[in-house]
Amino acid sequence: METFESLVRAEFRPKSTYLNTASTGLLPARSVVAMRDAVASVAAGEPADMFADVEACRTAFARLAGVGADRVAAGASVAVYSGLIAAALPAGAEVVTAEGDFSSLVNPFQVRGDLKVRTVPLERLAESVGPETALVAVSAVQSADGRVADLAALAEAARAHGSRTLVDASQSAGWLPLAADGHDFVVSVGFKWLLGPRGIAFLVVPRDLGGLTPLFAGWVAGERPWDSTYGPVAELARSARRFDESPSLFSYAGARHSLALIEELGVAAVHAHDLALADRFRAGVRRLGHEPVAAPGSAIVSVPGLGGRQEELERAGIMASDRAGHLRTAFHLYNTDADVDRLLNAL
Numbered sequence: 378m379e380t381f382e383s384l385v386r387a388e389f390r391p392k393s394t395y396l397n398t399a400s401t402g403l404l405p406a407r408s409v410v411a412m413r414d415a416v417a418s419v420a421a422g423e424p425a426d427m428f429a430d431v432e433a434c435r436t437a438f439a440r441l442a443g444v445g446a447d448r449v450a451a452g453a454s455v456a457v458y459s460g461l462i463a464a465a466l467p468a469g470a471e472v473v474t475a476e477g478d479f480s481s482l483v484n485p486f487q488v489r490g491d492l493k494v495r496t497v498p499l500e501r502l503a504e505s506v507g508p509e510t511a512l513v514a515v516s517a518v519q520s521a522d523g524r525v526a527d528l529a530a531l532a533e534a535a536r537a538h539g540s541r542t543l544v545d546a547s548q549s550a551g552w553l554p555l556a557a558d559g560h561d562f563v564v565s566v567g568f569k570w571l572l573g574p575r576g577i578a579f580l581v582v583p584r585d586l587g588g589l590t591p592l593f594a595g596w597v598a599g600e601r602p603w604d605s606t607y608g609p610v611a612e613l614a615r616s617a618r619r620f621d622e623s624p625s626l627f628s629y630a631g632a633r634h635s636l637a638l639i640e641e642l643g644v645a646a647v648h649a650h651d652l653a654l655a656d657r658f659r660a661g662v663r664r665l666g667h668e669p670v671a672a673p674g675s676a677i678v679s680v681p682g683l684g685g686r687q688e689e690l691e692r693a694g695i696m697a698s699d700r701a702g703h704l705r706t707a708f709h710l711y712n713t714d715a716d717v718d719r720l721l722n723a724l
Contacts (some may be wrong), residue, residue, distance in 0.1 A: 381646055388638060389711040394695040394719050399520060399548060399677050399707035402572040405638050408631035412574065415630035427626035430633040437636035438579045441550065441644065442557035450580040450620035455545055457622060458564045458580040459514070460485035462543055465589045466492060470511035475499040479520045482545045486514065503530035510540040518548040521700050522670040523677025532559050552651045552676050552709065554644050557581040570709060572635040576628030582617045591619045647710050651676035654708035654717055661721040670703065679703040686724065693723055
């Protein structure tokens, strides 16, 4: 019987001490093989059915999010889906966002030009929701420093004022349990903690489809896609699939196996593993006299004043990020206690 450790070691053999999942997750061996096979099938003139991979990814992400697959759209980027939601808001609508949140999530609301966008500190997000608020958009975990949003308080405040919520799970899906049913919209890329290649993203919509207009609907958004390839689409999909982007098929061919690995390991087990490593690093870096950004319960640890060490660490084979002078580290399922200790010794 395979254990967590044996399953992980069979899939990952990084040549570095890789602590940068918040930028890009590592690809499992199974996903690399699947993508190579998919590319080879096209080169041989015998393309594999990669649309089946899209549907497998949709279903797997739905299970991870705790919703039905009919509520999940498959695309390529958070910015496109955030823009779709922004486009559905009436002129003058109030949108509340968190200071310093990721641009792909918040910028589409800014560029509308006719929305009232209020930006507030993350810790004041829930209390900032008011009767005029149409939408609150926030990342579940902040990319820059790993702080975790109080999504329960946000959902309660939004319900009290009849506001909708948009949660970006790009820095949490895969290690932090996700209950998408508690929010109106959830978006996530798949190339970070979900361990997929670039080119995949998901959008979870409400059962009523959230009042969104499928502005970029092509043939894949039809109820019967292969009957929707010429002229106007006669009937849009009755599910969230009407918001699908034309898929990057090779990426979905790999992501299918990445998502399967996350499910095999179990998010609860990944969560416990990742947090144990992050807490080990927090304790160790404090012993070195540095105070990390307060982000309890996060797999991302950001340490002010150490960002300038990033290049030195990279030369030593330790991969992390410099974010505005902070050293940002991200601990995921392929990391070990030895990785943490190697970083601490280097610092």
